[in-house]
Amino acid sequence: MPESAVGTEKDREITFAQAVREALAEEMRRDSTVCIMGEDVAEAGTPFKVLSGLLEEFGKDRVIDTPISEAGFTGLAVGAAMTGMRPVVDIMFGDFITLTMDQMVNQAAKVHYMSGGKWKVPMVMRTTLGATRRSAAQHSQSLHAWFCHVPGLKVILPSTPYDAKGLLKAAIRDDNPVVFFEDKMMYKMKGNVPAGDYTVPLGLADIKRTGEDISLIATSSMVQVALGAATMLEEIGISAEVVDPRTMWPLDEKTLIESAKKTSRAIILDEGYERYGVTAELASVIATGAFYDLDAPVKRMGAMHVPIPFSPPLEDVTVPTEQTVFEAARKMCGK
Amino acid sequence: MPESAVGTEKDREITFAQAVREALAEEMRRDSTVCIMGEDVAEAGTPFKVLSGLLEEFGKDRVIDTPISEAGFTGLAVGAAMTGMRPVVDIMFGDFITLTMDQMVNQAAKVHYMSGGKWKVPMVMRTTLGATRRSAAQHSQSLHAWFCHVPGLKVILPSTPYDAKGLLKAAIRDDNPVVFFEDKMMYKMKGNVPAGDYTVPLGLADIKRTGEDISLIATSSMVQVALGAATMLEEIGISAEVVDPRTMWPLDEKTLIESAKKTSRAIILDEGYERYGVTAELASVIATGAFYDLDAPVKRMGAMHVPIPFSPPLEDVTVPTEQTVFEAARKMCGK
Amino acid sequence: MIPSNDNPMTTATETKSSQDVALYLRMYRQMVAIRQFEAQVNDLYTRALMPGLAHLYIGEEAIAVGICEALERSDYITSTHRGHGHCLAKGASPNLMFAELLGKRAGYCKGKGGSMHIADPATGNLGANAIVCGSAGIATGAAFTAKHLKNNRVAVCFFGEGALGQGVLYEVMNLAQLFKLPVIYVCENNSYSEYTHFLETTAGEILLRATAFGLDAEDVDGQDVRAVHTTAKRLIDRARKGDGPGFILCNTYRYHGHHVGDINREYYRSKQEEHSWKTERDPILNLGKWLIEQKLADAPALELVGNELEAEMKKAVEFAVASPYPDVSEVNEDVYA
C-alpha cells in the first residue's frame, strides 16, 4: 500500500524511494492517463523496489512490464504522449539511456518544435545515476549532461525526498519531455515530506544551507556530500553555502550567480564525468555571471575521467567525497 | 582514382573531402586490416561523395555497404577492432550517433579499461556535424560534446584539409576508439595538403592566426568563421588570435590558456548546442587557467538552444557567423 | 483529402457497387494529386526555389492512397523522409504543404519542419520523420493510446524497406503484439535505400521478420491500389477489433532519384529497369486502364482529373511562393510547450 495513505501528520519522514512512489501514486490517482512502463516495474516494483505496491493499486494496464527494449518502449511512450497519455518511462540504470538517445533526442525533444508547436510530448523518463555500488563501468554512470545539452528536454536532479516528490509531480504535469535522475544511493535516505499534494516548480534552485565564505553548488547526491563538507568546514571557521540547482534545465542561473557573488568563491559538485559535463556548464555560468566578484577560479569536482572501476578502493577515489570537497574548499579559502 | 595519385608537387591544393579520402586510401594501402563500413559507402562513395573511388581500388571486402543499422555495424566494428582489424565506421549524419551511443560508450570506450588493459579497440568513427544546409532538426546537429564527455574515447574536429588528412591518419593508427567529426559544409573547401605520408598528433592545438587583443578559440568550421571575423576586426584595429584545439580529447589546455593569458580576452566558438557543451568546457578551462589575466568573462558562442529549424531565415540565426563573432569581439574589446 | 470536385466517371457497370466505384475514382484522383504535387516539387527544386532537398513519392502513390482510404480521418499515420504522399493521402492541404516545403510561416509547421517533418493533428498525421524507422515507436505509442483510451483508432506506420535494418522496428513489433495494439506496419519496398539495392542489405525473408513476432503479415503488389486497399482494410479492421497488429509488405518502385538531386542513377540501377516499371507497372496508368475497361470512366474524364489537379497544384505553389517567411523572432518559440 502506498505510503501516502499512511497519514497526514506534519513532520512525516519517508524515504526518497517512498517519495518517488508517492508522487507517482498521487498523480496516477489524479489523472488516468498517467501510466508507468519499464522492465520489472510491475510485480517486482523495480529491482530497487521503488514502485512496490503500484501494480496492486493501479493494475497491469497502467503499471506495465516491458521487454528489455529501452529504445522500443521509450519510442512507444513518445507516441503515447503525443496522443493523450502521460507515460512515465522507467530506465533501470542511467547507463542504459545510451539505448534511448535517438528516441529522446531526435524524437521526443524535437516533435514540438518540428511540428511548429502542434504536437506535444508530455512524458517523463525516470532513471538513475551514481557510482560506489560496486557495479562497475556499465552500471555506475551519471550521464545526465547529455540530456542537458539537448534543447526540447528538461532535466531534473532531485537531492531530497521533499524535492523528489514535488519535482516529479511537476514533471508529470509538464507538457514537455522531462528526464528525472534519481541517485541509486539515495533511495533509503529519509526526509520530511508532506503527505498531500504539492509541486516544486522546475527552474528554481534551492539554497540548502546558507553561508558566507564559499558556495558549494551541488547536484543530486552531491548535495549531501556538500552538506557534510560544510559541517566539517564550519569546524575550521569556514562558512559554506550549499546551493542545489535542482533542475539542470531550466537552470536557475540567477540564484547560483548571486550565491557566488556573495561568497566570492565557488566549487561545483556533480557525479557525472567532470570533463565536458555539468560542472563545466555551471562553472562557466558562474565564472561569467560573477566575474567581477570571484576571488578564485571556480573549482570543478566531478567523476574522474575513467570508466568506473569495480574494485572498491579504486571506485572510491573516482567521485568527490566530503573529505575531498572539504580539502578543496579549505585550500580555496586559504586556510 | 584517389587524388593522392595525382602528384607530389609541393603546393598542391585539394578539397577537404579529397584530403579525407586520401588519408583513408593511404592507410588502407599501408595496412590491410583497415576497412571501411557504412551506408552507401561503396558504389555511391557516401552521399557526400567523400569516398568515391575507394571501392574501385580496395574492393568490396574492404569498402563495405551496410544495412541502415548504425548500432549493429558500429558494434560489429568494436568486435572487429578487438580481434585484429582497424575498422573505420561511417555514420552519414552526426545526428545518427544517437543510435550508436550504447556501442560507443558502454562498449568501445570501456573495453580496454574493463579488461584491465587486455583488449584494445582501435577503431575510428567518421561522422559529420554542422547546420545551415536546410536539412532541419534531425540532420543538422553537432553532437560531439557527448563523446567528449566519455572517458575512453578520443574526439577530433579537423578544420582544414591539411589537418583532416593528418589527423585522420593518426586516428586510424591510434589504438583507441576515436571519433572524427567532419563539417558537411567544409567538404568543398580547398587547402594545401602534402601528397605523401604525414600525421598530425592528437592533443596539439594549432594557432591558425596570431593576434594580440583577443583569442577566438574555434572548432571545426567555426575556425573559418573566426578567421573571417578576425579579418573584419583587423580593419577596426583589433588583432585577433585564432586558436583551433583540433582534438577535443585529448585537449591541449596549455595552448588555449597561453593564448587567453596573452590577449586577456577569449571567445569560444563551436557549432554544438551552446548549453552543456563544448563551449562550456573550453570556457571553464580558460576561466580557470587564465583567471588572473582575463579582462572580461570568457564569451561562449554555440548553437542556439533550439532544435535546428528548416526555414532559412530562422536557421541562419541559430549558429555563430562572422558578423556575430565580429560584433561580440568588438564589444568585448570596448570598441 | 483532395476534394473530389466533379465526378469524372461516365458509366458504371452493374457488378460494382456504387460505393466501390466511388472509392476507385477517389483513389484514382488521389494518386494523381500526389503525382502532380510531386511534379511541382521537382519543378521548385529545378527552379532553385526550394531550400534543401526533397524525396519524391512518384511511382509509389498506390500505397499511401490504398491504405489511407481504408482509414478514418481520426486514425493516425506516421510517415518518412519520402512522406508527401502519405500526408496528402491522409488529407493534407497542398497549400500548407508547399508553404512548409518552402519554409514559410503559413506552412504546416510554421516553416520549422520542412519537407521531412510535415505534421498535422487535424488529419491524424503524427509527422513525417527524417530518421529512418524513427516513427515506428511513435506509431506504436499512438496505438497504445488508442487501446488505453478505447477510442477505436488505428495507427499506420509507413516506412521504406531500409528501415528493416533498424533494430527498434523489431522491438516495437514485439511490444505491439504483446499488447495487441491496433497498429499496422507498412513496408514500402522500392528495392533501394538511397543507392543500395535491398538484396545487399536484407537477409532472409522480409515477411517472416514480422510473422516471427506473431504479427499478421501479408505482401501485396504495391502498384495495384485496389489490392493494397483490400489487404489494408482486412488488417485495419482486424486491428481495430482488438486482434492485434499487422504488417503489409508492398512491393513498389520510386521513379525518380533518392532525392531531387539524384539525377545520374546508372551506377546503381539501369534505365531499362526504370523504364519497365514506369511503363508496365504504373499504378495510375494501370488503374486508369482498368477503369476504362470496366467502363467506370473514359479517357477524357481521366485526363480532366490530371488537368484539374495540375492546375490546383500550381495554384498551391503560387500561394506558397507568395507567402512570407516566419519572423526571425519566432526562432525560439515552440521549443517548449
Next chain:
Amino acid sequence: MIPSNDNPMTTATETKSSQDVALYLRMYRQMVAIRQFEAQVNDLYTRALMPGLAHLYIGEEAIAVGICEALERSDYITSTHRGHGHCLAKGASPNLMFAELLGKRAGYCKGKGGSMHIADPATGNLGANAIVCGSAGIATGAAFTAKHLKNNRVAVCFFGEGALGQGVLYEVMNLAQLFKLPVIYVCENNSYSEYTHFLETTAGEILLRATAFGLDAEDVDGQDVRAVHTTAKRLIDRARKGDGPGFILCNTYRYHGHHVGDINREYYRSKQEEHSWKTERDPILNLGKWLIEQKLADAPALELVGNELEAEMKKAVEFAVASPYPDVSEVNEDVYA
C-alpha cells in the same frame, strides 16, 4: 579448461569411441567445476566478502560446457552478466576469476571489471558484458575478423532470452547472414529475465526470429549436455566452413535468484517449479546417471570429481581472498591504450 586430473571412469562400453567417452567425462567434470565455482561465489556473498552482486549460472552448466567443448581454444566467445560458466568452460582459471570477483589486482582485469566483465585474450574470451545483448555486436565483429583474416576461427555469442528484446540483435544477425560470418548466437532461455517470465515479454516464436534472417537455427534441451554439444558441433563446423551463422535456442533454468541477493522468489515463480527442474532436469545428475547406466563411470568416481573440484575451488577462493587490492594509483591506468 579445468585440468582433468585423474581419469575418474572405470569401464567403458565398446559402443562408444574412446574419444566420445573422454568428451563425456570432460564435460561432466567441467559442469561440476562450474557448479562448485558458483557455490563458492554464493558463499562469498553470504559471508559478505564479495563487493557488489553476482549472477549464478547454477542449473545452466550444460550449455556453456556443451558449446565450449565444441570450440577450439583460439575461437572466440562473448558472455553476459551471468558469465562465470562461459568463462570457465572456455578455459578460465578459477584463481584469476575469484581474484577478479573480489576486485583484486591479480584478477583477470586487475580488479577493474569484476564479476560482469571477465575477459581473457588467452582463452578467446572477448568479455562478459553487463549490458543485456551488449556483446552481440562484438561477437559478430570477431567473426568478421575471422572471415577477413581467414584465420579459421568461430565466435560464439551467449545471451539470455531477455536479450531478444534488444533490437541490435536483429541488426547483427542480418549483418552476419549477409556477410556469411562464422558466428553462433546461443540463446539461453531460462524463462526469466530478472523477475519477469519470458512469455510476458516475448511474442511469436523465438526460433523464427533467427530463421527470418536466414540463419540456421535449432532448439535443443539445454539441460542435456550431449545434445547441446551435438547441435553446437554441427552449427560450428558449418560456420567454420563458411556456410554462415547459426542460432541455438537452449531451454534451461537458473536454480538461484536473478542475482545472489534475490532470495524470496515466490512472487514471480513457484518453489514447485524450481524443485522439479532441480530434481528432474539437472544436467549434472542426469549426465551422471547416464554415465553410470552406460558403465562409463561409477558413483564413487563421480563423487570424487565433486570433491576434488570443491577442494580446488576453495583453494582458489583462498588465493583470491589473500591477494591484494590494486594500488589506488592504478585507477587511471588502462583508460587509453
